[in-house]
Amino acid sequence: MKRKMRLIGIMALVASVAAAIYGLGVFNGESGKGQSLTKEAEAAGGRVTSPTAAAPNRYAYYPGTEELGPDEMRVVACGTGMPSARHGQAATCFLVELGNGDKFFFDLGAHSMGNVASLMIPYDYLDKIFLSHLHTDHWGDLASLWAGGWTAGRSAALKIWGPSGAIPEMGTKYAVEHFLKAYNWDYQTRVGNLADEPGQIRVTEFDYKGENIVVYEENGVTVRAWPAIHSGDGAVSYALEWNGFKFVFGGDSFPNKWFIEYAKNADLAIHECMHLPEQLMRKYNMAPLVALIVSTKIHTSPQAFGKIMSTIKPKHAVAYHFFNEAETRYEIFAGVRETYDGPLSMAADLMTWNITRDGVEERMATVTEEAWSVPGSVPPPPNEKGDNPNKWFTEEIRSGAWDVRDAEGRMLKKYMDKYNLDPAMLQPKR
């Protein structure tokens, strides 16, 4: 009797263990295949012990929800694509944020400001831009940062660092001077309503032939530049060093000896990695020879990118400058893996890297599609110059104004009463 009881007990135990295993999903009764999903899920996100508890790691970066540690660097890819526009991927732009509060742009390619704005960082903190070269896919969204940030409350001028050119007309100074001339109507019609200073751009141009020269040194941060080989003289690459960390940003370039020499010992090394010739031909409408030249002579092929990274051995390598999608990324990845087997990110817009003493963590940022600008700690300065934006109206145009006071009168009165505004202020200044 006692033995029988023990047997029943053992059988009950076996049955309950089997049920528990089945319940945990270790054994899938339908397919008959063993599974280890439960174990992996626990390992991945951490155990959720209550139906009302928060789940731990989401593997995503939600901008604005994490403080940056004093000993930490964060890099956000705000553009990683190609010169032709694409809704889902902007052109080159990397934002580097340091634990000391400094933030730096490396390139500001076309369309990238949508990604930048989605991070909801006050424009006051986004005033330093380092340009690798003057192709539109590397500085084409300057207008959006310049005018957009100005209207949204930036309190100081933008500061741009960039290379000289083979002749003055091919340098950064010339480009920005004439950028401002091209946008003169924009400037003239805003200044007055907005203060003048945040509408200014100060340029520091340095010798593009300088090898590992210091182009910026402030607040414990050193930025160095060296030449790149891309489409003509005047392209450069950069390294930013701070607090024992080294960030390297290679602008467009054919593989070159300077990058091999000066990009060594990087925590994060970003370098272009162009589409394979076949992809440029198939998807980018290039003739076979043009595709070959673009992929392997003007830029760096995946195989060559891999050789570079195998040589400089960064803690973490980042490949960018290709439209990153299912049809392209695996071929490019395979090309890189022919020559490099170290840590690697295939950059996409809003990919984020946190760099600490423990290493480099890659995540994707999750952002709102409907971000607004965030006020900073410094209010925009007053309009000291006293410019009158209405001075660009002639009587001929102004007198064409149609009377809508009957339509908006009630709304206007309510608003002016609420904010104690004098209706006389609405009269055009002369």
Ligand SMILES: [Zn+2]
């Ligand atoms: Zn380029």
Ligand SMILES: [Zn+2]
């Ligand atoms: Zn480019």
